[in-house]
Amino acid sequence: MFDGFKLEMLDLSEARLRVRHGGVGPPLLLLHGHPRTHTTWYRVAPLLARRFTVVCPDLRGFGLSSKPADPHDYEASSKRAKARDCVELMQRLGFDRFALAGHDRGSYTAFRTAMDHPDRVERLVILDGVPILEAIERCDAAFASAWWHWFFFAQRDKPERAIMADPDAWYGGTPEALGAENYADFHQAIHDRQTVQGMLGDYRAGLAVDHLHDRADRAAGRRLQCPLHLVWSLRDDLSSLYGDVPAVWRPWAAGPVTGTGLDSGHHMAEEAPEALAAELQRFLLGDARSIP
Numbered sequence: 001m002f003d004g005f006k007l008e009m010l011d012l013s014e015a016r017l018r019v020r021h022g023g024v025g026p027p028l029l030l031l032h033g034h035p036r037t038h039t040t041w042y043r044v045a046p047l048l049a050r051r052f053t054v055v056c057p058d059l060r061g062f063g064l065s066s067k068p069a070d071p072h073d074y075e076a077s078s079k080r081a082k083a084r085d086c087v088e089l090m091q092r093l094g095f096d097r098f099a100l101a102g103h104d105r106g107s108y109t110a111f112r113t114a115m116d117h118p119d120r121v122e123r124l125v126i127l128d129g130v131p132i133l134e135a136i137e138r139c140d141a142a143f144a145s146a147w148w149h150w151f152f153f154a155q156r157d158k159p160e161r162a163i164m165a166d167p168d169a170w171y172g173g174t175p176e177a178l179g180a181e182n183y184a185d186f187h188q189a190i191h192d193r194q195t196v197q198g199m200l201g202d203y204r205a206g207l208a209v210d211h212l213h214d215r216a217d218r219a220a221g222r223r224l225q226c227p228l229h230l231v232w233s234l235r236d237d238l239s240s241l242y243g244d245v246p247a248v249w250r251p252w253a254a255g256p257v258t259g260t261g262l263d264s265g266h267h268m269a270e271e272a273p274e275a276l277a278a279e280l281q282r283f284l285l286g287d288a289r290s291i292p
Helices: 079-092 105-116 132-137 141-146 149-153 158-165 167-171 180-190 193-220 238-242 245-252 273-284
Strands: 006-011 016-023 027-031 053-057 098-103 121-127 228-233 257-262
Touching: 016 079, 027 079, 027 105, 053 079, 079 105, 079 193, 098 105, 105 121, 105 193, 121 273, 132 193, 141 238, 149 158, 149 193, 158 167, 158 193, 167 180, 180 193, 228 238, 228 245, 228 273, 238 245, 245 257, 257 273
Parallel strands: 027 053, 027 098, 098 121, 121 228, 228 257
Antiparallel strands: 006 016, 016 053
8 A cells, every 4th residue: 555655653742643645746634534544545645646745644543643541531632632733743744834635534623724723724625524513503313313423422431332342343344345455454443442442532522622612713703714625425425414515614614615526435535536536636736616
């Protein structure tokens, strides 16, 4: 995987991140979702590395990156804390400004990074996500039925016990679907109790503090200052839950919101890597389609 990329562990002021980076051109930070690690990008990153310097970390709490000492320290697992990691990581690699794309749980960290550090993020891509506050405020029976895990994962201690009893049955996945090396990395992560706790911390922080950060931004009239592009999976449930996905995001952006649906299931980096890489490149190079 990741031919020509460098893999290293970097000590930051608040966390230790496993990071893979390579390519040439302007910097692009890619953030994975749950329950994946940075290796989910193994087919996308090399395609983008032809035009960009691509940086793929394991988020704090995920993969082989460090975990908060207290799995119930919501601030340490917050998207705000992970946003600080992103900015410090990119600065360590020599980039004061960068483009940013985040998928699933990584989309919330990407959003928070752009909100908290508008001088750092040049362009933002959200993959299969809406702001956490929007998800909570729009929660209905359909959302609670489909996304019940949000509320279960936020409980104290019991989710770990349920998951660790049989991680393979809980998370699924096969080497054929994920790719052998990506699957091996994913498999190691879901069988490590500290990593499972770290991943659950992302959900706990979402319902404990992250939505409050969103609420404070809205009350203060803060909006995203960079161009925003959305990509959602046509074979997942984001559009069925929210209808007009760009309409959910427009109040959060100072400028126009562009976007498109991708013919893929939720894990689009693994299921539709060429189409996703092409869509990211179109937007990042200034050729995205606008949805009125």
